[in-house]
Amino acid sequence: xxxxxxxxxxxxxxxLVVGLSxxxxxxxxxxxxxxxxxxxxAAPGPEARPPGTNEAGARLFREQGCTxxxxxxxxxxxxxxxxxxxxxLKPDELRxxxxxxxxxxxxxxxxxVRRKARYLExxxxxxxxxxxxxxxxxAPAP
Amino acid sequence: MHRGxxxxxxxxxxxxxxxxxxxxxxxxxxxxxxAVAWIGLxxxxxxxxxxxLLAGPLPKGGGRAWDFAMALGFGGLAVMGLxxxxxxxxxxxxxxxxxxxxxxxxxxxxxVGIGLVVAHYAILRVGFADAVGPANPLAAPWHxxxxxxxxxxxxxxxxxxxxxxxxxxxxxxxxxxHAVMAVVAMVLAIVHIMGVGHYTAAAWRGTVWTAYSALWLxxxxxxxxxxxxxxxxxxxxxxxxRPERGRSWTVTLEPExxxxxxxxxxxxxxxxxxxxxxxxxxxxxxxxGSAADSRRLQFTIKELxxxxxxIKEVTPGTIAYVDGPHGVFxxxxxxxxxxxxxxxxxxxxxxxxxxxxxLADRGDRRPLLLIHGCRSWDDCLFREEVQELxxxxxLSVFQVLQEPPPGWSGGVGVLSEEVIGxxxxxxxxxxxxFLCGPKxxxxxxxxxxxxxxxxxxxxxxxxxxMA
Numbered sequence: 001x002x003x004x005x006x007x008x009x010x011x012x013x014x015x016l017v018v019g020l021s022x023x024x025x026x027x028x029x030x031x032x033x034x035x036x037x038x039x040x041x042a043a044p045g046p047e048a049r050p051p052g053t054n055e056a057g058a059r060l061f062r063e064q065g066c067t068x069x070x071x072x073x074x075x076x077x078x079x080x081x082x083x084x085x086x087x088x089l090k091p092d093e094l095r096x097x098x099x100x101x102x103x104x105x106x107x108x109x110x111x112x113v114r115r116k117a118r119y120l121e122x123x124x125x126x127x128x129x130x131x132x133x134x135x136x137x138x139a140p141a142p
Numbered sequence: 143m144h145r146g147x148x149x150x151x152x153x154x155x156x157x158x159x160x161x162x163x164x165x166x167x168x169x170x171x172x173x174x175x176x177a178v179a180w181i182g183l184x185x186x187x188x189x190x191x192x193x194x195l196l197a198g199p200l201p202k203g204g205g206r207a208w209d210f211a212m213a214l215g216f217g218g219l220a221v222m223g224l225x226x227x228x229x230x231x232x233x234x235x236x237x238x239x240x241x242x243x244x245x246x247x248x249x250x251x252x253x254v255g256i257g258l259v260v261a262h263y264a265i266l267r268v269g270f271a272d273a274v275g276p277a278n279p280l281a282a283p284w285h286x287x288x289x290x291x292x293x294x295x296x297x298x299x300x301x302x303x304x305x306x307x308x309x310x311x312x313x314x315x316x317x318x319x320h321a322v323m324a325v326v327a328m329v330l331a332i333v334h335i336m337g338v339g340h341y342t343a344a345a346w347r348g349t350v351w352t353a354y355s356a357l358w359l360x361x362x363x364x365x366x367x368x369x370x371x372x373x374x375x376x377x378x379x380x381x382x383x384r385p386e387r388g389r390s391w392t393v394t395l396e397p398e399x400x401x402x403x404x405x406x407x408x409x410x411x412x413x414x415x416x417x418x419x420x421x422x423x424x425x426x427x428x429x430x431g432s433a434a435d436s437r438r439l440q441f442t443i444k445e446l447x448x449x450x451x452x453i454k455e456v457t458p459g460t461i462a463y464v465d466g467p468h469g470v471f472x473x474x475x476x477x478x479x480x481x482x483x484x485x486x487x488x489x490x491x492x493x494x495x496x497x498x499x500x501l502a503d504r505g506d507r508r509p510l511l512l513i514h515g516c517r518s519w520d521d522c523l524f525r526e527e528v529q530e531l532x533x534x535x536x537l538s539v540f541q542v543l544q545e546p547p548p549g550w551s552g553g554v555g556v557l558s559e560e561v562i563g564x565x566x567x568x569x570x571x572x573x574x575x576f577l578c579g580p581k582x583x584x585x586x587x588x589x590x591x592x593x594x595x596x597x598x599x600x601x602x603x604x605x606x607x608m609a
Contacts, residue, residue, distance in 0.1 A: 001598035002239060003605075006247040009181055013188055014254045017217030020192040025210035027196060028203035067272035068283060077273035079204040079340060111339050 057133020060126055064119065072137060086137040094131045173475075177238035187224055191216040194350055195341055211265035212341065218258030219331050221251055222296065223358035226324070230361050231369075231412075231468065240470035242605040252300050259293055285337020288330040295327035312448055314423050321422065325362050328355075370419035373463040376400050380415070380460040381438065383453065388521040390444040390489055391453045392430065395462050396437065403464060406474040407433040407500035408493040408576070408604075411466025413441060415456055419463045425449055428492040428604075429467070432499035433474075439464060442523070444489035471576065471604040473497045479574040481509040481536075483566065485557060485587050487579025488516060488523070493604060494578060495524055502534040510537045511573075513565060515557045515583065518545040540565050557583055559590040570594045578604045 061067075067076030072083060089097065096102035100116030108116070119127070192213055203209055228248045236244050266274050279287040299320060302309065306316050332355045335342060342348045378395040386392055393415075396402070405411070412424040431440030445451045471493055473482055484494040491514055501510070516522040528539055542553030542561055553561045557579075575591055577584045584603050591601055 001601070002243040002603070003246060006243055007250060009184070009247065010250045010254050012185060013221060013251065014257070016185055016189055017192065017214065017221070017254075017258055020189055020196070021210050021213030021217055024192060024195055024213040025203075025206040025208075028200050028209045029206045065275055065281075065283060068275045068286070069273075071273070075272045077204065077270065078208050079202065109339070 054129060054133040054136065056126070056129040057131075057136075060122075060130045061133060064122075064130075073139075082134065082137055084138055084140050086135040091131050091135055094134050095127060098127065098130060098134075173238045180235050180238060184224065187227075188217065188220045190354065191220050191351070194347060194354075207265060207269050211262050211269075214258050214265070215262035216335075216341070218255050218262055219328075219335070221255035221258060222331070223328060223355070225252060225255065226328075226358050226361040226365065230365050231465065233468070236468065237470065240604075241468040242471075246605055249304065252303070256296050256300055259296060263289075263293055283337070285334050288337065289334035292327045292330035292334060295323050295330070299323050299327065313425075314449070317422055321362075321366065325359070328358060328362075366420075366422070369465065370422075373414070373419040373465055376403075376463070378439070378462040378464055380456055380458050380462055382458055383456050385454070386442060386523055387525065388444065388488060388516065388523040390442055390523055392440055392442045393453065393456065394431075395439045395441075395464065402436060402439060403466065404436075405429050405433055405467035406472040407496040408472035408474075409467040409469040409496075410493065410604075411439075411441075411464045411468060414463040414465075415453075416460045416462070419465075424463070424465060426468075429496045430492045431496060432503045433496065434500055434503035442489070442492045442495070446489075469604065471578065471602055473501065473574075473576070475602075476574045479508070480572050481511075481569075483511045483513070483569055483573050483575045485513045485562070485575065485577045485579070486515070487557060487583040488521075490579030490583075490604075491523055492578075494576065495527070497576070498528070498531050498535065498537070502531055507536050510535055511540070511565065511569065512537060513540045513542065513553075513557065513562055515542045515544075515553075515579065517543070519543055519547050519550070557587055559586075559593070562587070563590060563594075566591065566594065570596050574600045574602065576602045576604075581605070 061072070066072075069077050069080055071078045071081045085094070093103070096104040098116065099119045100108055100113040101120070105113055122130070195213060195216065204212075225248055228244055228251065231241060275286055276282050277290065279290075282290075302311060302316060303320060306313075335351070342351045377398045379398055380393060381396050382392075382394045384392045384394070393413075395413075403411075407429070410426050410428040412426050414421075414424040417423050427441040427443055429439060430442040431438065443450050443453050445453065473479075476482070482497075484491075484497070486494045494512065494514075498510070498512070501508075512528065514522065514525075514528070519525075522541060522543070525541070528537075531537055532539065540553055540562070542555065542557055543550060544555065546552070546554050555561050570591065575587075575596060577587050588601055588603065592598070
């Protein structure tokens with residue numbers, strides 16, 4: 001009998017975690033989001049880029065791991081999407097948000113500011129390319 | 143792990159004080175309520191991180207699949223963290239269940255935990271590959287690498303545990319590796335969550351999460367530090383190692399400078415022989431002596447594995463440590479039962495001997511039946527002493543041999559329904575049954591009893607294989 005109870009408690013545990021996780025997902029996202037990005041768009045492809053021709057900026061966006069925290073065109077971490085960011089921010093604001101400096105530093109958490117500090121080490125040319133590329137991201141989220 | 147040890151005969155001439163069962167030995171509905179309460183606490187602790195996520199204002203969502211995956215990760219880690227608590231052998235918490243079943247649960251809970259963590263990773267890997275980033279540790283952020291290594295270690299932990307015998311991993315080495323990998327995997331998982339930071343960024347959540355994580359690691363510290371330290375202060379010495387029938391040995395221990403630990407007959411302890419308790423080289427063995435013996439402890443151990451094969455080489459004077467008592471397999475829980483039936487296979491008679499000796503020392507005259515399955519008459523462990531005990535107890539004995547000698551009048555074969563059914567028939571209405579032996583035997587006897595209408599509450603089993 002004790003074995004049966006043990007197995008039952010395992011199922012209860014699984015059910016409890018899955019149930020609460022789903023509740024959390026619903027409460028966190030009360031409106032059904034657009035269809036989750038599927039495997040087919042998982043790899044950064046041409047459609048991940050905003051309209052534009054700035055190849056260096058696109059390459060830096062990929063290589064610098066921006067997608068660990070941001071999504072663009074449905075790719076990357078959906079928590080902080082950057083779609084349309086070019087329409088919302090001016091180039092110097094974009095630069096501040098990338099590097100966690102100026103007005104952005106007061107808004108971001110200390111941990112994020114620390115993490116963004118490494119973008120201060122980018123060369124001026126690279127940073128300019130990244131800012132230019134994000135400035136072209138004017139399309140709304142897919 | 144082999145519960146290869148067994149109880150021993152208290153043939154020692156010492157005065158066996160007739161003592162009443164420990165006061166807490168009551169059959170109780172209260173035990174059920176305690177069990178329900180502890181299960182409730184376990185589920186509450188599993189749910190705690192998720193409830194913490196649900197409480198209070200939430201940062202912006204990342205889509206249902208994303209947040210579902212995140213929550214599964216927290217839940218999976220909570221299950222894994224509680225694995226430390228399950229095996230910490232907190233006596234009060236394990237008492238309503240029996241610690242053997244807690245270890246059984248520990249194994250299945252690990253599968254639940256790894257299932258949740260794998261689902262967490264798989265959903266993100268498939269649906270959000272860019273966010274998960276590169277697997278190459280040189281290119282990946284450190285907290286993502288920590289998460290991957292943690293997941294890998296959890297998989298290795300589970301495969302090496304469930305497949306230990308198949309993979310021929312030696313027990314002592316496995317135990318140390320298990321403990322080290324578990325702690326490293328947990329620390330890396332916590333690093334992963336702290337590094338991602340999104341859900342723990344709010345100050346109060348960060349504090350609660352830190353305290354919750356610290357709880358797991360404190361329990362790990364209790365297991366590896368505090369408990370061995372306490373054990374070290376209560377040493378025992380081996381006073382004799384006596385050969386028994388059936389490749390078994392009875393080890394007798396006497397305390398050094400402290401009272402002997404008191405146990406209920408049928409319980410067991412983790413025993414360390416000849417080394418420091420800090421080295422985690424302990425093995426679970428049933429007490430085989432009388433619980434009324436206030437001077438010594440006895441364990442009867444069969445040669446079954448790497449460690450138990452070395453028992454015969456242990457010499458008197460060897461230092462020993464005893465972590466116990468544990469387990470709920472005891473007649474003491476049923477003071478109002480009209481009698482008891484013991485069904486033992488081979489060395490499974492060890493805890494039964496402890497119960498028989500204790501009942502004899504207490505002058506208990508309730509009717510008892512012992513059914514003991516052995517390979518041969520020569521292997522029939524404790525057969526002489528069982529015979530002697532018949533003069534002190536109202537005890538019937540039915541021995542079942544797989545290889546009976548010529549002229550054998552007892553049972554023949556294994557403990558199947560055909561062999562033992564007729565013996566059990568008059569007893570199924572009221573007696574409490576104690577089954578101890580190899581799992582196939584215990585399962586078969588349990589099915590026999592169930593078919594004859596014995597409720598599960600009157601069938602007591604001891605799981606033989608604990609690791």
